[in-house]
Amino acid sequence: xxxxxxxxxxxxxxxxxxxxxxxxxxxxxxxxxxxxxxxxxxxxxxxxxxxxxxxxxxxxxxxxxxxxxxxxxxxxxxxxxxxxxxxxxxxxxxxxxxxxxxxxxxxxxxxxxxxxxxxxxxxxxxxxxxxxxxxxxxxxxxxxxxxxxxxxxxxxxxxxxxxxxxxxxxxxxxxxxxxxxxxxxxxxxxxxxxxxxxxxxxxxxxxxxxxxxxxxxxxxxxxxxxxxxxxxxxxxxxxxxxxxxxxxxxxxxxxxxxxxxxxxxxxxxxxxxxxxxxxxxxxxxxxxxxxxxxxxxxxxxxxxxxxxxxxxxxxxxxxxxxxxxxxxxxxxxxxxxxxxxxxxxxxxxxxxxxxxxxxxxxxxxxxxxxxxxxxxxx
Amino acid sequence: xxxxxxxxxxxxxxxxxxxxxxxxxxxxxxxxxxxxxxxxxxxxxxxxxxxxxxxxxxxxxxxxxxxxxxxxxxxxxxxxxxxxxxxxxxxxxxxxxxxxxxxxxxxxxxxxxxxxxxxxxxxxxxxxxxxxxxxxxxxxxxxxxxxxxxxxxxxxxxxxxxxxxxxxxxxxxxxxxxxxxxxxxxxxxxxxxxxxxxxxxxxxxxxxxxxxxxxxxxxxxxxxxxxxxxxxxxxxxxxxxxxxxxxxxxxxxxxxxxxxxxxxxxxxxxxxxxxxxxxxxxxxxxxxxxxxxxxxxxxxxxxxxxxxxxxxxxxxxxxxxxxxxxxxxxxxxxxxxxxxxxxxxxxxxxxxxxxxxxxxxxxxxxxxxxxxxxxxxx
Numbered sequence: 143x144x145x146x147x148x149x150x151x152x153x154x155x156x157x158x159x160x161x162x163x164x165x166x167x168x169x170x171x172x173x174x175x176x177x178x179x180x181x182x183x184x185x186x187x188x189x190x191x192x193x194x195x196x197x198x199x200x201x202x203x204x205x206x207x208x209x210x211x212x213x214x215x216x217x218x219x220x221x222x223x224x225x226x227x228x229x230x231x232x233x234x235x236x237x238x239x240x241x242x243x244x245x246x247x248x249x250x251x252x253x254x255x256x257x258x259x260x261x262x263x264x265x266x267x268x269x270x271x272x273x274x275x276x277x278x279x280x281x282x283x284x285x286x287x288x289x290x291x292x293x294x295x296x297x298x299x300x301x302x303x304x305x306x307x308x309x310x311x312x313x314x315x316x317x318x319x320x321x322x323x324x325x326x327x328x329x330x331x332x333x334x335x336x337x338x339x340x341x342x343x344x345x346x347x348x349x350x351x352x353x354x355x356x357x358x359x360x361x362x363x364x365x366x367x368x369x370x371x372x373x374x375x376x377x378x379x380x381x382x383x384x385x386x387x388x389x390x391x392x393x394x395x396x397x398x399x400x401x402x403x404x405x406x407x408x409x410x411x412x413x414x415x416x417x418x419x420x421x422x423x424x425x426x427x428x429x430x431x432x433x434x435x436x437x438x439x440x441x442x443x444x445x446x447x448x449x450x451x452x453x454x455x456x457x458x459x460x461x462x463x464x465x466x467x468x469x470x471x472x473x474x475x476x477x478x479x480x481x482x483x484x485x486x487x488x489x490x491x492x493x494x495x496x497x498x499x500x501x502x503x504x505x506x507x508x509x510x511x512x513x514x515x516x517x518x519x520x
Numbered sequence: 521x522x523x524x525x526x527x528x529x530x531x532x533x534x535x536x537x538x539x540x541x542x543x544x545x546x547x548x549x550x551x552x553x554x555x556x557x558x559x560x561x562x563x564x565x566x567x568x569x570x571x572x573x574x575x576x577x578x579x580x581x582x583x584x585x586x587x588x589x590x591x592x593x594x595x596x597x598x599x600x601x602x603x604x605x606x607x608x609x610x611x612x613x614x615x616x617x618x619x620x621x622x623x624x625x626x627x628x629x630x631x632x633x634x635x636x637x638x639x640x641x642x643x644x645x646x647x648x649x650x651x652x653x654x655x656x657x658x659x660x661x662x663x664x665x666x667x668x669x670x671x672x673x674x675x676x677x678x679x680x681x682x683x684x685x686x687x688x689x690x691x692x693x694x695x696x697x698x699x700x701x702x703x704x705x706x707x708x709x710x711x712x713x714x715x716x717x718x719x720x721x722x723x724x725x726x727x728x729x730x731x732x733x734x735x736x737x738x739x740x741x742x743x744x745x746x747x748x749x750x751x752x753x754x755x756x757x758x759x760x761x762x763x764x765x766x767x768x769x770x771x772x773x774x775x776x777x778x779x780x781x782x783x784x785x786x787x788x789x790x791x792x793x794x795x796x797x798x799x800x801x802x803x804x805x806x807x808x809x810x811x812x813x814x815x816x817x818x819x820x821x822x823x824x825x826x827x828x829x830x831x832x833x834x835x836x837x838x839x840x841x842x843x844x845x846x847x848x849x850x851x852x853x854x855x856x857x858x859x860x861x862x863x864x865x866x867x868x869x870x871x872x873x874x875x876x877x878x879x880x881x882x883x884x885x886x887x888x889x890x891x892x893x894x895x896x897x898x
Contacts, residue, residue, distance in 0.1 A: 276780070336768070336771065337761075337762040337765045339787050339788070340757045340791055341754075343753070343788040343791055347750055347795070351749075368729040371725075372750060382715075383715075384846070387714035388713050391714040393711060393713075402812075403724050404721065404724060406815065407717050409714045409717055409718050409721065410717070410721040413722065434781060434784070437785065468762070
């Protein structure tokens with residue numbers, strides 16, 4: 143047994159332990175907000191804990207851009223990593239599987255089991271690729287609502303997520319106000335600013351100009367790895383903070399030599415590793431669609447105000463900003479709560495001091511645990 | 521006559537007007553700080569104004585990463601743009617050509633006429649490409665000092681520059697303390713932090729993974745345009761600020777359609793244009809060398825302190841930080857002056873409120889003009 147599996151075993155004390163994923167096939171067509179749709183689709187999801195008899199203890203966890211349905215537990219003893227939010231989900235954790243029934247699904251347009259551009263279009267027998275309809279956060283939420291219908295869940299005790307997950311949470315509260323009792327949106331925004339769109343644009347340009355992209359028709363097993371890894375390396379910088387990077391790497395040079403122009407400093411090796419790891423788990427076309435869904439997200443109504451949209455909300459909403467998040471900075475989270483309060487809604491804003499940038503919401507944080515526990519129990 | 525040339529004519533009132541560049545060939549070998557060297561080299565430069573009889577009125581302008589020797593004036597009436605710092609250089613401007621003799625040279629390792637990776641190695645008859653020695657800011661300054669020798673200039677009334685230009689200015693004050701009377705370093709740093717290195721690293725990765733790069737041996741006329749444009753698009757975001765981008769573009773959509781994944785928003789078209797314009801004027805290998813020179817720059821001495829290096833300085837130094845510059849933020853500029861003051865040097869720090877990010881130093885700014893005029897006349 144290697145070190146790794148033993149460390150998983152040791153840390154599994156008090157953990158959710160083994161989990162598995164399920165697939166929901168929806169044969170009812172899904173119309174997309176910007177046109178087009180799917181005659182049928184699949185949603186891959188996981189659940190932890192037990193749904194109570196009243197079906198009143200369901201929590202929906204919404205994942206970020208490159209996340210997926212596997213947010214807690216491990217699949218086997220050889221699993222290197224637990225789900226992406228394992229620190230917050232489990233017995234006696236803030237999202238307590240002893241009390242709650244927790245659901246997380248891969249978003250529509252994704253590439254981890256739910257129908258997306260890399261899925262086979264049953265009508266043609268070929269991958270959708272760029273024939274996949276334009277996806278918005280609204281479509282992601284609509285598809286999730288079908289999953290909840292299927293699971294027999296009318297209302298959510300809580301919808302929670304960070305970044306794009308937070309966008310979904312807010313969209314849930316707007317599109318299905320009767321179905322969301324509480325909502326927690328972390329490190330998120332009501333709309334991306336020009337800088338965030340700009341970074342996404344460069345990532346997409348790297349993918350689409352990779353000769354292997356082939357207008358989205360890349361060969362199976364021969365995707366535009368270079369473009370996708372460049373996109374990820376750059377995006378990864380935006381998920382961290384200057385201070386966090388400085389503390390972790392500073393100007394440390396890389397001891398083992400390597401290529402002079404690409405690996406003189408430790409931070410370069412770290413980023414390159416991030417880029418390489420990503421291309422092995424993510425589909426390039428999905429990256430185009432989902433980053434564009436982020437760009438398109440704008441919670442404001444036609445009159446340009448957040449209030450005209452948020453007046454529909456019935457959930458008690460909390461947003462949380464992280465001080466060093468420069469992708470979706472604290473004030474963008476605060477703005478949402480201000481608008482909710484102007485509409486007379488129940489809303490709370492909390493800010494957490496952190497040097498870890500946008501990704502702070504993913505990382506162990508007793509302050510965040512306390513906030514969530516308090517908000518959920520209140 | 522088109523609109524353009526007439527606008528140049530109109531604005532040429534009080535302007536420096538027509539300029540031309542010169543080439544200095546140095547037949548004395550240049551040894552580079554990290555090893556290797558050039559048996560001979562060329563420096564392309566421009567001068568404006570007249571050197572006085574005492575040769576005491578020379579100002580050296582040092583350019584940033586992608587700048588060049590052409591910092592003021594126009595070459596002809598059909599010139600679309602004046603030199604990159606034309607707003608600050610000219611008759612009665614802060615760098616007053618009625619009073620001063622201004623010199624600006626393309627840095628060694630560059631691609632605008634000074635010897636760099638794209639130059640022909642006289643010993644082989646082939647481009648240097650990656651056989652060019654590793655360039656540091658110290659080497660750039662050493663090469664410039666040869667130009668000053670050639671021009672018969674012992675001491676500079678002022679060395680001035682922003683970003684990498686500021687690094688050169690500081691290196692001048694350290695390496696040639698007797699030759700610099702005043703020094704102004706704008707929007708600069710004594711060393712890049714991990715985040716700045718990380719952005720450079722992604723840009724280089726985009727170039728080096730472009731199939732046309734061919735380990736630096738790309739064909740003439742067929743350079744790695746894609747990689748270089750991606751590098752530039754990304755870097756360009758870091759030269760601006762979120763607020764500046766927001767005010768300029770916000771979430772404006774692009775009216776003329778275009779490709780859905782690359783041009784839905786105005787900011788995307790702007791960035792794409794920036795990327796395309798850049799590949800027509802810059803050499804990809806130069807970009808690798810000069811970004812690495814930025815990464816390698818570290819003004820601290822072997823003991824890890826700035827003081828041990830800066831104690832050599834004799835110049836009166838001013839650094840200027842710009843509030844929205846997140847690439848080389850104000851505090852990195854302030855840190856240099858603090859260290860100089862601890863060494864008992866004449867040093868001043870000024871901070872300018874600006875929403876225009878790192879590039880603020882390039883843009884019209886009455887406050888900056890006032891600061892420079894005051895510092896120069898004092």
